[in-house]
Amino acid sequence: MKELNLTIDLCLRIGEMLLSNGAGAADVTATMRAVAQHLGLRRHSDIDVTFTQVSMSYQYDAAEPTLVMIRQVAQRTIDYDDLTNVDHLVRDLLAGELDLYLARTRMATIVSVAPPTRRWLITVATGVTCASVGLFLGGNWLVVLSAFVAAMAIDQAQLLLARQRLPLFYLQVVGGIIASLMAVAVAALPLDVDPSLVVTANIVMLLAGVGFMGALQDALSGFYLTGTARITEAIMATVGIVAGVSGGLSFGAMVGLDIGTYEPGRSGWQGLGVLILGSALCSAAFAFSVYAPRRALLPIAVIGGASSAAYRLVVEAGMERPLAAAVAAFFIGVVSYSVAGRVRVPPLVVVVPAVVPLLPGLTIYRGLSLLLKGGEATSLGLLAMVTAASVALALAAGVILGEFVAQPVKREARRLEQRLAGPRLVGVSRARSRASERERRRRLGPRTESEA
Template sequence: MTAESGDTSDAGTGPGGPGTEPGVGEDAYATMDLALRVGELMLAGGDTAEAADLAMARLGRAYGLPHPETNVTLAAVGLSYLPRGGRPPVTAERRVRRRQPNYTRLAAIHDLVRDAAAGGLSLQQAKYGLGDIIGRRPAYPGWAQAGALSLLGAAGAVLVGGGFVAACAAFLATLVGDRTGAWLGRRGIADFFQMAVAAAIGTLVTVLLLAVDAPVRSGTVIVGVVIALIPGRALVVAMQDGIAGDLVTGTTRLVEVLFLITAILSGIGAVTYVAARQGVPISLQNLPSAPSSVAAPQTLGAAAIAAAFAVYHLVPRRWLPPVALGGMLSWGAYVELRALDLPSAPATFLAATLVGALGATAARLRRVPALILVTPCVAPLMPGTLMYRGMIQLTGGNAGRGGLILLESLATALAIGAGVYIGGELLRVVRPARRMLRPRRRVGV
C-alpha cells in the first residue's frame, strides 16, 4: 500500500478495518503519516539520509509502531510496519518532489523529534507542532537570500585578491546570473542549463572587463561567481551519505553535484572559447590565487562568504556570528597548510576536518544539527580558482594540463565533504552519540 507526497490519507487498512487489532488502527496510520512527512521535509530541507532515517525510526518507536522499518532515498521516503495478530505488513511512501534547503526548519524538526522521542509530546501535539513548523515564515525574505548569494560572489572575489571594483562586478554578475536562472526555472528549464547560463554570465562580465582593459584583476570576478555557484551543501551531504553507507542516496547526490559542476564548467568554457576566438586577451598570467599568508581582506572575505552562505540556506540568525568565525578559521587553516607546501586537496581536507570536529562539538553542546554550523563554514574552501584555471588551460589549447587541474579541483571538492564527515566522526570516538544502529557488513560474502 502506498501513499505519495501530498496525500494525507491512510496508507491503507488491514483486514477487518482500522482499530480491530493493536497496532493496526488510526493511531498507527497517523504515526506513519507523521514520520513520513518528517522524513520528506528533512530530505527536502537539505539533511542527510542517515538523519532522516533515524528521525523516522525514533518517531515510529516513540508512538508504538510495531516493528517499524524505514527506507530513505533521495527521491522518496518509505516506512513499513508489521501489525500484530498475524496481519500483513503495511507500507507507505512519500515522494520528495521539491528540494529547497531550509536549515531553520531542519533545526525545528530535530527539536520536535527529540521531544517526541523523550515522551514530551503526544501524537496529536506532534502533528500540530509539525504543522506549525511548516507554516512558519522563512527566516529571511526572498530578497535577502538573493542578496546573500550575490554577496557570496563578491566576497569570493575578495578572497582571491580582488579589490572593490572586482567585488562589485562579481556581485552584479552573480545577481544577474541568479535572477536569470530563477527566470528560466519558472519556465521549466532544467537546473543544468540554469547553472550553465549563470556561469556564462559571470564569465561574460570577466571578458568585458578584459576587453575594455579595466584596472581590475578580472579573473577574480569569475572565481567569485564560481564560488557562489558551486553546490557546496549538496557536495557535503553527498559525501556524508556515501561514507555513512547510504550508497544509493550518496551516489545519486554526488552524480547530481557532478552534473552541476559540469554545467558551471560548460558555461565558463563556452564564453572563454568565443572570447579567445574574438581576440580578447585572456592570459594564463596573473590568475587569482590564495595568498601565501593570512591577510585581513581575505580573512574578512571568508567570514562574509560563510555568513552569506548561511543566510542563503536559511540558517537561524543567532548562528550567523559563530558561522562567520568558522569561515575565518577554515580559511586561515587552509592558507597556513598551503604555506607548508601541502597540495590543495590535502590542505582542504585537513581544514575541513578541523572545522567539522569543532562544529560538531558546538552542535552537540547546543543540540542542533551539525550541518547548520559546519556546512557554511567550509564554503570559503570551494575550489573556484582551480576550476577557472583549468578551463583557461583547456581553451588555451593545453588540454592535458587543464584536465589535470580540473581533476585536482574535483578532488578538492570531494575532500571538503569527506573532511566534514570525518571531523564529526572524530567526535563520536571521544563521545558516542545516539544514532541508528547498522548491521556490520561481512567482507568477502
Template sequence: MPAERRKRLLATVHRVIRTDPSRVAPTQALPVIDDTVSAKILDLAMRVGDAMFAVGASAHEVTFAITRITDAYHLHGVQVDVTYNSITASHHRGDDDARPITLLRVVRAASPDHAKLQRLQALTVEIVEGLELDAARAAFREIRRTPFLYRPSVVVLSRALLAVGVALMFDASPIIVLLSFVAALCAALAQAGLARLRVPSFFSQIAGAFVTTIVALVVAALGTAGIEPFVDIRPSIIVASGIVLMLAGLTVVGAAQDAIDGFALTAGGRILDLTLQTIGVVLGILIGLEFARVLGFGITTPIDAIPFGPLPVQLGGAAIVAIAVALFNGAGLRTIVVSAVLGLIAIVGYDGMLRLGVHESAASAVGALLASFAGTLVAHRFHVPSVAVTTAAIVPLVPGLSVFRGLLGLMQSDGTADALLVGIGPLISAAAIGIALAAGASLGLYLGTPVRATLTSVTRSRARVRR
C-alpha cells in the same frame, strides 16, 4: 581426577563457551498498538523525514529521525528505505494474521532551508522526550507551513555578497570587488527569474555562468580599449567568484556522506545531480567564451594561478562567504555566526598546511576536516544543523579560479600537447580539491560524532554527580 570434579570442570567450560538459555532475560511484552494509531505514527515519522530530506538532511539523518520517532511511540522494528527522491517505511508486528503497514512518500523538491531543518530536529528531540502524538502532529503542521526565513531580495543580495567575499580572498582591488558584486548580482537575478518560470536548474546554471562570463569579457574589452578604470585589472577573478557562486549550493558533503553511509542510490542520484550542475556551469562559461571569440575579443589566460591574499584578508573574505552561504540557505542568526567562525577555522587550517609545503588539495582537505570536526562538536550544543555550518564553512575553498583557468586554456589551445596541458592541469587540480573537500568534510563529521557523544555523556555524568 574424581568423576564429580570432572563434571564440574566440564560444566564450567560449557558455560564459558555457550550461553545458558535459562539466564537470558525473558522477552518483554510490547504495548499493543492498533492499526489506526500505527498508521498515524508512521505517517508523522514519514512526513518529518520527508521534510528533513527536502531541506538538506542526509539519508542517514532522515532514517535515524524516522526510527527515533517510531521508537518513541513504541512502534519498534520499523524498516526504512531512503532513495534519492522517495522514502518508504514499513512496520510488521510479527503476528501471522497481522498485515504490514507500508507508507511511501515522494520527495518532490529539494531546496536547502536550514532554519526549518533546525526546527524539525528540535521537534524530533521533543518527541523522544515524551511529546504526545497529537501535539507532535500539530507542531509539525505548523513547521511545514513556515515560509522561508528571508525574502527573495535578501537571497539575491546574499548570493551577490558571496562573490565579494571570494574577490576579497584574492586580495582584489576595490574595482574588481565591485565588478564581482555586479556580475554575481546579474547572475543571481537571471537564475531567480528562471526559477520563477520553473526552468530546470541545469539550464539555470548555464545562464548564470554565461552572464558572469559576459560581464568579465566586457570588462576585459574595456580594459583592452584603454578605458579607465578597467585598465590592468584581472577579470578572471570575476568569473572565479561567479563559479563559486554557482557551485556553492551543490550537495557535495551530502553526497559524500550518503556514499559512506551505504545509501548507494541516494549518493548516486546526488552525485549525478552535482555533476549535471557542474556541467551546466562549464557549458555556460564555454558558451560565453565562444561568443566573445566570435565577436573578436577575449581574456588572456593567466600563466600562473592567482594565490590568495594575506591571511587577514583571507579571513575577512571567508567570513563573508560563509555568512552569505548561510543566508541564502535560510539559516538563523546562531547558525550564521557559527558558520562564520568555522569558515575562519577552515582558512586557518588551509593556510597553515600551505605554509608547511603541503599540496593545495591536501591543505583543502585539512581545512574542511577541521571545520567539519569543530562544527560537529558545536552543532549539538548550539542547536544548529551540522550539515548547515559545515557546508557554509568549506565554500570559501571551492576552486573557482582553477576551473576557469582550465576552461580558458582549453578554449585558447592550438591542439598541441603543451597547450592542452595548460587547460587540463588546472581542471585536474580543481577536481582533486573538490574530492578533498568532500572527503575532509565527511571525515570530520564521522570523527566528531563519537567525540561529541563522549563529551555529552561526561557532561551528564558530572551533572548527576552534582545532584
C-alpha cells in the same frame, strides 16, 4: 490502524523535510527510526532513503500484507530555519513533550509558514557571498564588485526560471551566460583586471561543491546509491556552468569583445588577514542566504575564518591540499558540535557554511573545462578532477571524524559503540530516545536491566 498510518506519515514528512534541506541519508534514516521507535514501531519496520524519495514499511501482522508508504522529495531549496525547527520538533517529541497529534500539528505549521527573511535580502546575501570569495581569491575591487553584481543578477534570473519549472541544468547554463557576459563587459573597460579571475569570481555561486562533498559523505556512511545520484547532479550542474560560460565568451568574441587568454578556474592568494576576513564573511553570508537562524551567524563566521586560516597554514607548511582540507574540516567538526548546542541549531547548520570557503567547486569546474577542450588539456583536466575528489573526500571525512571525537563519551566501554552511533549532523545521536529508554527500563524491571 489509524495511528499506525499517522505515525508513518509523520516519519516520512520529517524525513522529506530533512533530506530536501541538505541532510545526509544516514541522518535522515536515524532520525526517522528514532521517531518511529518512540511512537511504538519498534520492530518489523524498514526505512529506505534515496536521492528522490523516502519510504517506510511496517508489518503489523505476519498474516497481513506489509504497509508501505512513500513520499517524493521534489523541493531542494535549502532552508536551515525549517531544518532547525524540525530538529527541535524531533527532540521535543523524543523527550516526551509532544504526542503524535501535537507533533503532526507542529509539523504542518513548519511546512506552511513562510521564510522569516525577505527574499531581496537573500539576493543581497548571495552577492556578498560571491564578493567575499572574489576578495580572498586575490581579486581587486573591480573583481569583487563584478562578483557582487553578477551573483545578484544570477540569483534573480534563476529564481524567475525556477518558477517556470526549468531543470537545474538549464538554470546553470543561464547563470554561466550571465557570469561570462559580465566578465566580458568588465574586460572591455580600460582597467587593469584579470578576465579569468573575473569569470572565476562570477561563477562562484553556481559551483556544486556542497553537493559533491555531501555525495561523498553519503558514500562514507554506506548510502552508495544516494551518493552516486548526488555526484551525478553535481557534475551535471558543473557541465551546465561550462556550457554557459563557453557560450557567453563565444558571444563576446562574436561582437568584438574578446577577453583574450582565458584560464578556467583561475585564482590567486591573498594575505592571511584578508583570507580570514573574506572566509568569515563568506560563511556568514552563505548561512544568511540559506535562512540559518541569526543567532548562529557570528559563530559560523568565526569558525569559517579560523578553518580557512588553518587550511592556509597547513598548505604553507608544505602539506598537500587534501591533508590541509582534512585538518580544517576536522577542526570544523570538533568545534561545530559544541557550538551548535550552545546556539540551539543542528550541527549541519554550522558545518556547511563554515566549509563553503574550502569547497573544491572551482577545481571541479576547471577539470571539466579542461576535459572538454581535449588534446593536451585532458591530462590536466583529469588531474584537477582527482584533486577535487580528494579534497571533497578529505572535507567529508574530516567533518565526520570531528563529530565522532566531539561527542561526549560518558558510558562504559561495552556501550561505546552504541554511544558513538552516528555521527549525526541532524537529529538525534542515538536511535533510542531518553523517554523510550526510561519506559523500557520500567517494563523490564531492575533484574533484567542489570543483566542487560
